[in-house]
Amino acid sequence: MRFIDLSVILEPTRAEPVPTEIGYVSHEEGADILGKPAGIDRRHFPDGMGLSLEYVRLTSHSGTHVDAPSHYGPTCEGAPARSIEELPLEWFFQDGVVLDCPGDVRDGPVTRGELLEQLDRIEYRLKPLDIVLIRTGADRLWPTAEYFTNFRGVTEDATAFLVEAGIKVIGVDSFGFDPPFGEMLAEYERTGRQDALWPAHFYGRKREYCQIERLAYLDRIPRPHGFRVACFPIKIKRAGAGWSRVVALVP
The missing domain is CATH 3.50.30.50 (Putative cyclase)
Structure with missing residues (x-):
C-alpha cells in the first residue's frame, strides 16, 4: 500500500489571509515550565532540558x-x-x-x-x-x-x-x-x-x-x-x- x-x-504564510501564528517553546524553556510548581528550573533537569511545545493560533x-x-x-x-x-x-x-x-x-x-x-x-x-x-x-x-x-x-x-x-x-x-x-x-x-x-x-x-x-x-x-x-x-x-x-x- x-x-x-x-x-x-500549517505554517505562517502569505497564502493565509488570517495569519497563522506558531510560538515555539524550547526544551530549556520547557524545563523551567515543568519545574516551576516544584520550585526548580532547567538546572535541575537532565542536560538542562525538559520538553518542548508549541502554542498555535489559527482558524x-x-x-x-x-x-x-x-x-x-x-x-x-x-x-x-x-x-x-x-x-x-x-x-x-x-x-x-x-x-x-x-x-x-x-x-x-x-x-x-x-x-x-x-x-x-x-x-x-x-x-x-x-x-x-x-x-x-x-x-x-x-x-x-x-x-x-x-x-x-x-x-x-x-x-x-x-x-x-x-x-x-x-x-x-x-x-x-x-x-x-x-x-x-x-x-x-x-x-x-x-x-x-x-x-x-x-x-x-x-x-x-x-x-x-x-x-x-x-x-x-x-x-x-x-x-x-x-x-x-x-x-x-x-x-x-x-x-x-x-x-x-x-x-
Whole structure:
C-alpha cells in the first residue's frame, strides 16, 4: 500500500489571509515550565532540558481542512446543520476519484459539464459516498499570496450534481471551494445578484455535504480511481470545520 500525503503544511504564510501564528517553546524553556510548581528550573533537569511545545493560533479553516454543514448556515435540509464533530466517520474513509479540471481564475469555476466529461474520460460511474477530488493545479501557488486570488472554484451546479449522486465529501486543491473572494464580490457589485456570493457553499444549506479545501499533490495519485481516501477531521466542539491530514491509499 502506498500512502500519498494530500495536505499542505500549517505554517505562517502569505497564502493565509488570517495569519497563522506558531510560538515555539524550547526544551530549556520547557524545563523551567515543568519545574516551576516544584520550585526548580532547567538546572535541575537532565542536560538542562525538559520538553518542548508549541502554542498555535489559527482558524478552524486554516491549512487543509474539512468544512462542515454548519459552516454554510444554521440549518440544512430543514434541520439544524451538523457541526464537524457530529458527522459520521464513515464519510471520511471511502473510495476516491480524481477529476482533472486544470486552469486558473481566468477559466472560471469548474462546471457540471467538465465533471461529466472527466467521468466519461476515465470511464467511471460515481457511487454514493465516493470522495471526489477535483484537481485544478492551484496548489502549485502555495504558499504565495497569489494562492488566495488565482484559482477556479466550483459552480453550484457542479456541486449539486455531485451531491445528488450521493457524494458527501468533495475536495479541491485550491484556497476555497467557490471562486476567489474578489471575483465574487466584483460580480455582485456589477450585477446585484445575491447568488454570485459563495453559491457552492450556500448550496450546503439545501443539501448536506462537506468540502475539503486546500488539498495538494493530487497529481501524485497514479490513477483516477481504484484508491481510498482518509480525511478524518479533528473534533472541535460546535465548529464549522476541522483540520485534516488527508491521505490517498493506493494499492
